[in-house]
Amino acid sequence: MISPRYHREIPQRYRLEAGKCKQCGNISFPPRLVCPKCKSKSFETVQLGREGKILTFTIIRVGPDKFSKETPYVVAIIELNDGVRLTAQVSDCDVDKVAIGDKVKLVFRKIQDEGKSGLHCYGYKAVLT
Amino acid sequence: MIGIVGYGSYLPRYRIKVDLIAKQWGADTEAIKRGLMLYEKTVPGTDEDTITISVEAAKYALQRARIDPQKIGAVYIGSESHPYAVKPSATILIDALGIGPHVHVASYEFACKAGTEAMYVAYSLVKAGEMEYALGIGADTSQGAPGDALEYSASAGGSAFIMGKENVVAEILFTNSYTSDTPDFWRREHEFYPRHAGRFTGEPAYFKHIHNAGKNLLEKSGLSPKDFQFAVFHMPNGKFPQEAGKKLGFTKEQMEVGWISPWMGNTYSGSSPTGLSAILDVAKPGDKIFMVSFGSGAGSDGFIYKVTNEIDKVRDLAPKLRDMLDNDKIYLDYGEYAKFRKKIILNE
Amino acid sequence: MLNEMKSRFAGKDVAVIGVGMTKFGELWKKSLRDIFVEASLKAIENSGVDHIDSMYVGTMSGGLFVGQEHIGAVMADYLGVAPIPATRVESACASGGAAFRQAYFEVASGHSEIVLAGGVEKMTDGADVTEALAAAADQEYEVYNGITFPGLYAMIARAHMHQYKTTREQLAHVAVKNHKNGSMNPNAQFRSPVTLEQVMKATMVADPLRLLDCSPVSDGGAAVIVCSVDYAKKLKKPYVKVVASAQASDTIALHSRESLTALKCVSVAADKAYKQAGLKPSDINFAEVHDCFTIAEIVVTEDLGFFEKGLGGAAAENGSTAIGGKIPINTSGGLKSKGHPVGATGVAQIIELYEQLTGNSGERQVKNAKYGLAQNMGGSGASCIIHILEAV
Numbered sequence: 001m002i003s004p005r006y007h008r009e010i011p012q013r014y015r016l017e018a019g020k021c022k023q024c025g026n027i028s029f030p031p032r033l034v035c036p037k038c039k040s041k042s043f044e045t046v047q048l049g050r051e052g053k054i055l056t057f058t059i060i061r062v063g064p065d066k067f068s069k070e071t072p073y074v075v076a077i078i079e080l081n082d083g084v085r086l087t088a089q090v091s092d093c094d095v096d097k098v099a100i101g102d103k104v105k106l107v108f109r110k111i112q113d114e115g116k117s118g119l120h121c122y123g124y125k126a127v128l129t
Numbered sequence: 130m131i132g133i134v135g136y137g138s139y140l141p142r143y144r145i146k147v148d149l150i151a152k153q154w155g156a157d158t159e160a161i162k163r164g165l166m167l168y169e170k171t172v173p174g175t176d177e178d179t180i181t182i183s184v185e186a187a188k189y190a191l192q193r194a195r196i197d198p199q200k201i202g203a204v205y206i207g208s209e210s211h212p213y214a215v216k217p218s219a220t221i222l223i224d225a226l227g228i229g230p231h232v233h234v235a236s237y238e239f240a241c242k243a244g245t246e247a248m249y250v251a252y253s254l255v256k257a258g259e260m261e262y263a264l265g266i267g268a269d270t271s272q273g274a275p276g277d278a279l280e281y282s283a284s285a286g287g288s289a290f291i292m293g294k295e296n297v298v299a300e301i302l303f304t305n306s307y308t309s310d311t312p313d314f315w316r317r318e319h320e321f322y323p324r325h326a327g328r329f330t331g332e333p334a335y336f337k338h339i340h341n342a343g344k345n346l347l348e349k350s351g352l353s354p355k356d357f358q359f360a361v362f363h364m365p366n367g368k369f370p371q372e373a374g375k376k377l378g379f380t381k382e383q384m385e386v387g388w389i390s391p392w393m394g395n396t397y398s399g400s401s402p403t404g405l406s407a408i409l410d411v412a413k414p415g416d417k418i419f420m421v422s423f424g425s426g427a428g429s430d431g432f433i434y435k436v437t438n439e440i441d442k443v444r445d446l447a448p449k450l451r452d453m454l455d456n457d458k459i460y461l462d463y464g465e466y467a468k469f470r471k472k473i474i475l476n477e
Numbered sequence: 478m479l480n481e482m483k484s485r486f487a488g489k490d491v492a493v494i495g496v497g498m499t500k501f502g503e504l505w506k507k508s509l510r511d512i513f514v515e516a517s518l519k520a521i522e523n524s525g526v527d528h529i530d531s532m533y534v535g536t537m538s539g540g541l542f543v544g545q546e547h548i549g550a551v552m553a554d555y556l557g558v559a560p561i562p563a564t565r566v567e568s569a570c571a572s573g574g575a576a577f578r579q580a581y582f583e584v585a586s587g588h589s590e591i592v593l594a595g596g597v598e599k600m601t602d603g604a605d606v607t608e609a610l611a612a613a614a615d616q617e618y619e620v621y622n623g624i625t626f627p628g629l630y631a632m633i634a635r636a637h638m639h640q641y642k643t644t645r646e647q648l649a650h651v652a653v654k655n656h657k658n659g660s661m662n663p664n665a666q667f668r669s670p671v672t673l674e675q676v677m678k679a680t681m682v683a684d685p686l687r688l689l690d691c692s693p694v695s696d697g698g699a700a701v702i703v704c705s706v707d708y709a710k711k712l713k714k715p716y717v718k719v720v721a722s723a724q725a726s727d728t729i730a731l732h733s734r735e736s737l738t739a740l741k742c743v744s745v746a747a748d749k750a751y752k753q754a755g756l757k758p759s760d761i762n763f764a765e766v767h768d769c770f771t772i773a774e775i776v777v778t779e780d781l782g783f784f785e786k787g788l789g790g791a792a793a794e795n796g797s798t799a800i801g802g803k804i805p806i807n808t809s810g811g812l813k814s815k816g817h818p819v820g821a822t823g824v825a826q827i828i829e830l831y832e833q834l835t836g837n838s839g840e841r842q843v844k845n846a847k848y849g850l851a852q853n854m855g856g857s858g859a860s861c862i863i864h865i866l867e868a869v
Contacts, residue, residue: 059683064611075622121621123621
């Protein structure tokens with residue numbers, strides 16, 4: 001991950017900062033410049049809650065090179081309690097026991113390494129609660 | 130009154146039993162269990178490191194402290210497994226937890242006592258009136274070379290302590306340190322595993338420093354072992370802290386609660402701080418806690434805490450250490466453990 | 478109303494007058510440019526035109542697969558047609574469909590007389606294919622977290638199975654049917670039929686999708702020659718007419734979609750296409766759809782209006798989508814069996830429509846086919862391009 005590119009996503013990846021539309025209240029994660037619901041361009045920064053549930057998921061058995069030593073791992077689409085949806089790995093679990101509807105919380109984890117000498121890249125993963 | 134206003138610990142869910150390590154190297158399992166008093170140890174997930182462990186521990190400390198993260202004026206993480214040789218661990222932590230940017234940050238290293246040094250400096254800054262709150266953390270994902278005695282103990286976990294003046298849950302009454310140049314254990318730059326001096330790590334290193342720091346702390350405070358409800362010492366294994374405590378005059382009962390190494394292993398910089406966390410989870414107002422850490426190289430930091438009425442308000446605000454230690458464990462076999470700990474040679 | 482819609486979109490009536498493609502597969506001895514030039518020369522020869530005025534090349538990622546960008550110029554140079562305008566078009570896996578649509582616009586607008594629309598991909602030169610394909614998803618918020626394309630469609634599959642009780646067997650039926658069709662296509666990568674059992678026991682890639690649910694990694698090129706119907710008539714060659722060209726987009730990230738079991742880009746583009754052509758789903762005689770994974774064919778055939786929502790799996794199982802069924806789907810073998818050299822796919826779909834509508838499909842010929850529909854999709858459904866062609 002090239003440093004500037006990694007750096008600019010830190011508020012979202014570390015702290016789950018989102019943009020709440022001042023006109024219609026829709027929350028965009030990551031923040032956007034135009035509200036997809038009402039087209040307003042006025043937002044306030046909010047921090048998402050960390051609890052939610054699994055809407056759907058898969059178990060990655062064949063990963064890209066970067067994640068090939070991590071397989072099998074679960075990736076899920078998670079709906080947070082405030083309605084925002086995101087994609088995250090589900091960590092620390094028996095991959096064969098994850099189910100749609102499972103309650104999760106997001107924790108701070110290392111997501112990937114940029115080779116042996118590059119950056120450690122952090123962000124959110126889910127764990128079952 | 131100055132002391133701990135919020136504390137939190139984090140242990141990974143993965144474990145390996147010492148039996149599997151012993152079997153791998155043809156060692157005598159029963160002798161290890163008996164000699165070192167070790168049964169199993171924590172193992173970090175492949176997505177966990179000193180930083181992620183510190184973030185989770187500090188998050189729990191903040192939950193208990195119930196303070197605005199912006200009021201924290203300094204964050205120090207003590208570890209011998211900082212993910213970067215050059216780049217501070219705590220910059221990542223402060224951005225994850227909404228601390229700063231007006232905050233002092235540094236990574237500390239002093240083998241297994243970098244955590245208590247971080248706590249000491251955090252406490253001292255508050256005492257000096259430099260800031261309202263300061264955060265000291267000890268965390269590690271310790272490495273022990275495959276087949277080495279350290280492999281049975283080197284584990285992962287950490288604890289975070291927010292020091293402050295208001296709503297103190299454990300007042301710090303006395304502190305001290307005892308340090309000398311003692312080459313018992315080291316890791317050279319660019320080396321993957323630490324080396325140690327075998328039996329020299331015992332008497333001239335661990336026991337000498339713990340005992341002298343402990344003895345000096347008792348003298349300084351004018352207290353005697355019987356004045357304490359709890360005592361905790363650095364736990365390189367299960368056996369050493371019991372012996373060190375006994376020699377200072379503490380009983381098994383006083384050490385019982387903080388003695389977690391038989392099931393946790395040695396979390397290095399997070400060892401005695403995590404024992405302290407286990408004690409705070411159950412201590413009653415008025416209880417006194419005696420704590421001495423040890424870091425190879427070598428030195429020991431001593432602390433005497435007095436628990437306040439505030440403890441009852443905060444201990445349930447975050448997960449308790451024994452719950453993390455005893456529940457939701459995922460056991461690994463040696464192959465999985467070797468993969469998790471990057472002990473298998475792979476192509477880039 | 479329909480006529481109004483139609484007149485708003487159409488300029489000149491547009492025809493396809495010639496097609497050409499390479500065999501799809503692992504073409505170890507052929508480079509990206511060799512593949513494209515081979516397909517284009519075949520198309521030019523097949524059409525009988527003596528020149529082309531302009532060309533579009535659909536390629537998903539020359540950059541990641543072989544480190545080559547500026548594909549338009551490369552191909553015009555090696556096809557020997559420089560200095561004509563040559564433009565690379567990209568819409569991930571829908572790049573080929575997008576290239577054809579640009580050629581359609583250029584001819585319909587009267588700007589050019591004869592335009593080549595091609596597509597090409599060279600995927601076997603050693604790149605990390607999983608990572609390159611993943612670039613079609615949200616790099617920062619999906620791919621960063623370890624998702625892959627099989628993974629994205631697996632999440633759609635699991636949601637569809639959960640919501641509509643679609644079964645694992647129904648997914649497998651799509652693969653079995655498409656391999657059977659592909660076995661009759663000389664250009665297909667896999668010409669061997671597979672059994673239900675083979676699909677059900679294939680290596681797991683991203684639960685619940687197995688290896689035989691996934692389209693393969695392929696090299697290949699495809700090209701068609703587009704001109705006005707008026708010009709086609711002068712050439713006195715078989716041609717087919719383009720009666721609809723529609724496109725739609727959706728959120729780049731699957732997690733931001735309104736529904737995880739429907740592809741809105743497909744239903745929106747289909748709605749536009751049917752209106753342009755003045756047709757209903759039931760008027761379509763056969764379709765080539767984007768079966769990058771078996772679940773995609775199931776969802777797409779629902780969202781094209783061929784089957785009620787939730788019944789796409791049953792349709793695959795009961796033979797409705799087989800040749801001779803209610804609406805044959807992917808008579809070419811689809812991406813699944815014919816192969817999926819990403820940028821070439823959308824153009825190869827047009828080729829199958831042309832062959833079927835001109836009666837040249839041999840043993841996989843759909844009888845009395847008048848209307849064929851091609852649906853080409855990018856990413857996990859963030860873009861979709863639909864064309865309807867009519868036999869004349």
